[in-house]
Amino acid sequence: MPVFLNTADAGFEAAFQTLLGQKREEAEDVDQAVAAIIADVRARGDQAVIELTQRFDRLALTSETLAFSPAEIDAEIAKVRPEDRDALELAAERIRAYHARQKPQDESWTDSAGAMLGWRWTPVSAAGLYVPGGLASYPSSVLMNAIPAKVAGVERLVIACPTPDGKVNPLVLLAARIAGVDTVYRIGGAQAIAALAYGTGTIAPVDKITGPGNAFVAAAKRRVFGRVGIDMIAGPSEILVIADADNDPDWIALDLLSQAEHDESAQSILVTDSAAFGEAVAKAVARRLEALERRAIAGASWATNGAVIVARDLSEAARLSNRVAPEHLELCVPDPEGLAREITHAGAIFLGQYTPEAIGDYVGGPNHVLPTARSARFSSGLSALDFLKRTTLAKMTPEALKAIGPAAERLATSESLQAHGLSVRARLDRLNG
Amino acid sequence: MPVFLNTADAGFEAAFQTLLGQKREEAEDVDQAVAAIIADVRARGDQAVIELTQRFDRLALTSETLAFSPAEIDAEIAKVRPEDRDALELAAERIRAYHARQKPQDESWTDSAGAMLGWRWTPVSAAGLYVPGGLASYPSSVLMNAIPAKVAGVERLVIACPTPDGKVNPLVLLAARIAGVDTVYRIGGAQAIAALAYGTGTIAPVDKITGPGNAFVAAAKRRVFGRVGIDMIAGPSEILVIADADNDPDWIALDLLSQAEHDESAQSILVTDSAAFGEAVAKAVARRLEALERRAIAGASWATNGAVIVARDLSEAARLSNRVAPEHLELCVPDPEGLAREITHAGAIFLGQYTPEAIGDYVGGPNHVLPTARSARFSSGLSALDFLKRTTLAKMTPEALKAIGPAAERLATSESLQAHGLSVRARLDRLNG
Numbered sequence: 001m002p003v004f005l006n007t008a009d010a011g012f013e014a015a016f017q018t019l020l021g022q023k024r025e026e027a028e029d030v031d032q033a034v035a036a037i038i039a040d041v042r043a044r045g046d047q048a049v050i051e052l053t054q055r056f057d058r059l060a061l062t063s064e065t066l067a068f069s070p071a072e073i074d075a076e077i078a079k080v081r082p083e084d085r086d087a088l089e090l091a092a093e094r095i096r097a098y099h100a101r102q103k104p105q106d107e108s109w110t111d112s113a114g115a116m117l118g119w120r121w122t123p124v125s126a127a128g129l130y131v132p133g134g135l136a137s138y139p140s141s142v143l144m145n146a147i148p149a150k151v152a153g154v155e156r157l158v159i160a161c162p163t164p165d166g167k168v169n170p171l172v173l174l175a176a177r178i179a180g181v182d183t184v185y186r187i188g189g190a191q192a193i194a195a196l197a198y199g200t201g202t203i204a205p206v207d208k209i210t211g212p213g214n215a216f217v218a219a220a221k222r223r224v225f226g227r228v229g230i231d232m233i234a235g236p237s238e239i240l241v242i243a244d245a246d247n248d249p250d251w252i253a254l255d256l257l258s259q260a261e262h263d264e265s266a267q268s269i270l271v272t273d274s275a276a277f278g279e280a281v282a283k284a285v286a287r288r289l290e291a292l293e294r295r296a297i298a299g300a301s302w303a304t305n306g307a308v309i310v311a312r313d314l315s316e317a318a319r320l321s322n323r324v325a326p327e328h329l330e331l332c333v334p335d336p337e338g339l340a341r342e343i344t345h346a347g348a349i350f351l352g353q354y355t356p357e358a359i360g361d362y363v364g365g366p367n368h369v370l371p372t373a374r375s376a377r378f379s380s381g382l383s384a385l386d387f388l389k390r391t392t393l394a395k396m397t398p399e400a401l402k403a404i405g406p407a408a409e410r411l412a413t414s415e416s417l418q419a420h421g422l423s424v425r426a427r428l429d430r431l432n433g
Numbered sequence: 434m435p436v437f438l439n440t441a442d443a444g445f446e447a448a449f450q451t452l453l454g455q456k457r458e459e460a461e462d463v464d465q466a467v468a469a470i471i472a473d474v475r476a477r478g479d480q481a482v483i484e485l486t487q488r489f490d491r492l493a494l495t496s497e498t499l500a501f502s503p504a505e506i507d508a509e510i511a512k513v514r515p516e517d518r519d520a521l522e523l524a525a526e527r528i529r530a531y532h533a534r535q536k537p538q539d540e541s542w543t544d545s546a547g548a549m550l551g552w553r554w555t556p557v558s559a560a561g562l563y564v565p566g567g568l569a570s571y572p573s574s575v576l577m578n579a580i581p582a583k584v585a586g587v588e589r590l591v592i593a594c595p596t597p598d599g600k601v602n603p604l605v606l607l608a609a610r611i612a613g614v615d616t617v618y619r620i621g622g623a624q625a626i627a628a629l630a631y632g633t634g635t636i637a638p639v640d641k642i643t644g645p646g647n648a649f650v651a652a653a654k655r656r657v658f659g660r661v662g663i664d665m666i667a668g669p670s671e672i673l674v675i676a677d678a679d680n681d682p683d684w685i686a687l688d689l690l691s692q693a694e695h696d697e698s699a700q701s702i703l704v705t706d707s708a709a710f711g712e713a714v715a716k717a718v719a720r721r722l723e724a725l726e727r728r729a730i731a732g733a734s735w736a737t738n739g740a741v742i743v744a745r746d747l748s749e750a751a752r753l754s755n756r757v758a759p760e761h762l763e764l765c766v767p768d769p770e771g772l773a774r775e776i777t778h779a780g781a782i783f784l785g786q787y788t789p790e791a792i793g794d795y796v797g798g799p800n801h802v803l804p805t806a807r808s809a810r811f812s813s814g815l816s817a818l819d820f821l822k823r824t825t826l827a828k829m830t831p832e833a834l835k836a837i838g839p840a841a842e843r844l845a846t847s848e849s850l851q852a853h854g855l856s857v858r859a860r861l862d863r864l865n866g
Contacts, residue, residue: 071768090837222655296850349825351828353860360825365544380823384858404796422721427684
């Protein structure tokens, strides 16, 4: 059974702190193994990747077969049912439209000193997307990672997706094609991250790596960070639903189970101003669990990490939610826009009872790659901005340099950086003399 | 002597590759020591920080004296000369004005399916800035880190700055006050990063940590990444100057030396379309080095990492610069705006001969915390955006859910996520029934 808390109870604060501090994922200590794999790929390139793929994925590749050929992709895509293709295309279109609005503007202006200032945005040249194999090989994640990169203007976009025992998800390949991915490598794990970051004989290095993965992939991304850009280190998924009694308990139960079915480490929290409604949702969860295909996973997640919290009112619910900083937040209340203004930390907000979180996973438009494990306190979901970088611009006229140069010289001197000061002084002397 | 290359020479590409691949900084392997320090601070809080500060900084603190008191800050600030204060205030004002323009807009719209979509930006609640002690304790860096945080709306802003043997830079404290920093802790190293990330009895944890530091600080930031946000892992500074023959070789020499004097690992590269000008600049560097206070550092940097490259024309120079992706790029050419349009990767561009890079270090307005070590390929300088995060918004009407819900259900089914599909289906059934 999940934990039931009531903010009116004396022990609430301690119990809530425990919930907040709950470590839902034991970090496997794979760092040394990953360091060795990265060193091997740097030293031996293709050959290391091929041997590691044989060992971990039981798949014999050559430099020529590291990537799917266009014909192989065609053959896999042909297996996809038309209704699945249509759904993917609708999703892609909506994701593209949403992310296109994120493209920032270049700016430049002249300030009162006569200095021209501004900035320009340019895309990352090459990006690599990691797509897990097996159970978690989600075509929707391909769209969510690849489309922002294309919208940003990334020139070369590749995927690394392991195919253990040669098993491929045709929908992943279709999603890659719809999104405009150039190449799909059938490699995974730390060796794939190393190959993308450093390059091999066959695989050209990329500048940025995004996408979820297991503990090996996460440790490898952390290690190559700096050599390339990375997105975030993703943790287990989570949802917090704020719902009053004027909701169907069954709908809310299904929303909670949508997260719980991802992973035993996932977390689903209901915060409500009605104890009776909280009880009703818990009952509905138990009922729905009986028939759920993934009831073992979802049941374990709900029992271990689930919580029902009864708050005095919706504002208190919002304050609790801000302390959780949830990845997904549903506001199933009469005035969701109003309550949203009280939310300071959340990856994504779903407003009103007709917006189940699952809409956001697929077809809403916003990205489903969102900050987990309370990291919405300081980070954002994936966006076109993750594939762009900003170059600042400054141009001094002689007059601007005369106006502000002496202060720069003064500060350089105070920091004992003489050449800095002289580089300004030499110009000022010419201008003044 | 720095390396001289000419793109017309047969061996150019190999030599340029060597320059690009040159490892300028040996990463000290301090990771295990840092892991132990972080574990100690998590376990013992204040007491661990106090003992480590005694050991590394030879300074006896108590929980009460971890932070400077307002009176101590007043006393230190009183030592600052008025001209230094004026220069800092001018710099602060210009940095504030520039970063204020970076604040992004919230957006929301209704799309053709009737879905309301959008996003909102909110500030990080608490940020910690690391300021190195000793030689590299730069008041300008305090402004460059703290002002974007304040512009973003960060509520609580603290500094960790070690004071080895109790030595304090009054300008650092003045810069902190001008920028609106709330508290300055006199602690440093991995113990400071751990205290900021996890909190201690006295130090409340923050959500984001920025600022440069030594190998211990860098390793600690990498380790706490995920628990808190971090900026980048900064490497040694670098400049690339593209200059034609119509420049004063002495000015360009001083610009190159401005980077070289930071650190022996710093790198200064001149790319010019005139071999004679390249020679003239090299001579000017040698002449200026003779009288430079930091000639040992600057001379070693220039000899080891410096380069003069002669290109066929300015467009080729821009292409070479893009392969370097320099932190600082000066365009000392007749049409700097035109050439800037050919630049795809650079942290900051300084346009024209009256914009020495030192202006950008202090008073230009743009940030001087910029991507080093070729990371301008995928990252940007520090900005107000680093202290903001974006929450995506979505609201479906019944009509919107009817329009796009079935595709979400289809995709959920294809990914074997039954509860996801049911959460949509339950609502559609009600709406349709």
